[in-house]
Amino acid sequence: MKKKKISVFMIINFTILITLGLVTLLPVLHVFSKALSGEGPVIAGKVIFWPVQFQLGTVLYVLSQPEFKNSFGVSVFVTIVGTLIAMLLTVTTAYPLSKPTLRGRKPILYIFVFVMLFSAGMVPNYILYRSLNLTNTIWALVFSGAFSVYNMFLVKNFFEALPETIEEAARIDGASNMTILFRIVLPMSMPVLATVCLFYGVSYWNNYFSGVLYITKASLKPLQQYLYDLIKNALSTVDAEGVVDIDTAMNLTGEAVRSATILVSTVPILILYPFLQRYFVKGITVGSVKG
Numbered sequence: 001m002k003k004k005k006i007s008v009f010m011i012i013n014f015t016i017l018i019t020l021g022l023v024t025l026l027p028v029l030h031v032f033s034k035a036l037s038g039e040g041p042v043i044a045g046k047v048i049f050w051p052v053q054f055q056l057g058t059v060l061y062v063l064s065q066p067e068f069k070n071s072f073g074v075s076v077f078v079t080i081v082g083t084l085i086a087m088l089l090t091v092t093t094a095y096p097l098s099k100p101t102l103r104g105r106k107p108i109l110y111i112f113v114f115v116m117l118f119s120a121g122m123v124p125n126y127i128l129y130r131s132l133n134l135t136n137t138i139w140a141l142v143f144s145g146a147f148s149v150y151n152m153f154l155v156k157n158f159f160e161a162l163p164e165t166i167e168e169a170a171r172i173d174g175a176s177n178m179t180i181l182f183r184i185v186l187p188m189s190m191p192v193l194a195t196v197c198l199f200y201g202v203s204y205w206n207n208y209f210s211g212v213l214y215i216t217k218a219s220l221k222p223l224q225q226y227l228y229d230l231i232k233n234a235l236s237t238v239d240a241e242g243v244v245d246i247d248t249a250m251n252l253t254g255e256a257v258r259s260a261t262i263l264v265s266t267v268p269i270l271i272l273y274p275f276l277q278r279y280f281v282k283g284i285t286v287g288s289v290k291g
Contacts, residue, residue: 026049029049029050030047030048030049031259031262031263032051032259032263033047033048033049033050033051033052033259034047034255034256034259035058035059035256035259035260035262035263036051036054036055036056036058036059037051037052037053037054037055037256038052038053038054038055039256040053041053042255042256043255058256058257058259058260059260059263059264061257061260062227062257062260062261062264063264067218067221067226068226070219071221071222071223071225071226071227072223074138074141074220074221074222074223075204075205075222075223075224077138078138078141078142078204078207078222079201079204079205081142082141082142082143082145082146082200082204083197083200083201083204085142085143085146086145086146086147086148086151086200087193087196087197087200089146089147090147090148090151090152090155090196091155091181091186091193092181093147093152094152094153094155094156094159095156095159095181095185097109097112097152097156098156098157098159098160112149112152112153113149115149116149116150116153122213125144125213126213126214129143129144129214134214135214135215136214136215136216136217136220137220138220140210140214140215141204141207141210141211141214141215141220141222144207144210144214145200145203145204145207145210148199148200148203151196151199151200154192154195154196155189155192155193155196158189158191158192159185159189162185162188162189166184166188167180167184167185170184198272198273201269201272202269205223205224205265205268205269206224206265207222207224208222208224208225208228210222211224211225212225223265224265227261227264227265
């Protein structure tokens, strides 16, 4: 086997990519280091990319709040159920629109493009949810992100790139449209499905505004909204029974608690991403090149 020559272009290219990777990684390390550092170094500005006076008190403080488990459960439910509903709506919309033989296909696509560019706005959406009695319900958080036109177009374009002969052979064998979709098309479309699933999951998990707009009950607040409230009250370490553990209180600074909340809220997505990463690039490139 011939050894692949390393050109000057490859060296420059790898250098630039590694530099850009570090640029995006270093702020994350900085935030995580603050979350795991003691009060003194954080206040003095000595924490850069590595924890100083390592401690878990701030993270444990965030995790031990009585409302945390409830808000975490709300976000988990909304993310899982919302992503499933969004994927079902996206796939069942994209599949028929990927067929040139569909009657009225172009006008329907123009309508979707218009909706993608021009939204109704915050006030009409709130009036709609209130008229449907969805405010202060967990379904307001689920339905608020249940469909993305951009994601639908990614899936549609991917479907259009699949060989039509495979579907024709299945129809000759007597397969229905639903059988072809769920037993042939979807297994072949794992790259774009995993990519879009990640998009929906991250969007639901990070959704803060829907909670502010539609939710006032404390028991229905999603994690991001709860973490925001926690950051505002980070310096208040007195509960109904008095001051919390002195060691914890000494390590609770506004900056440390802010960093700890970011750490807690990003870990679930960081755990999920490696399982979908191998599909990510292919799903984006294949699903975006065909109009």
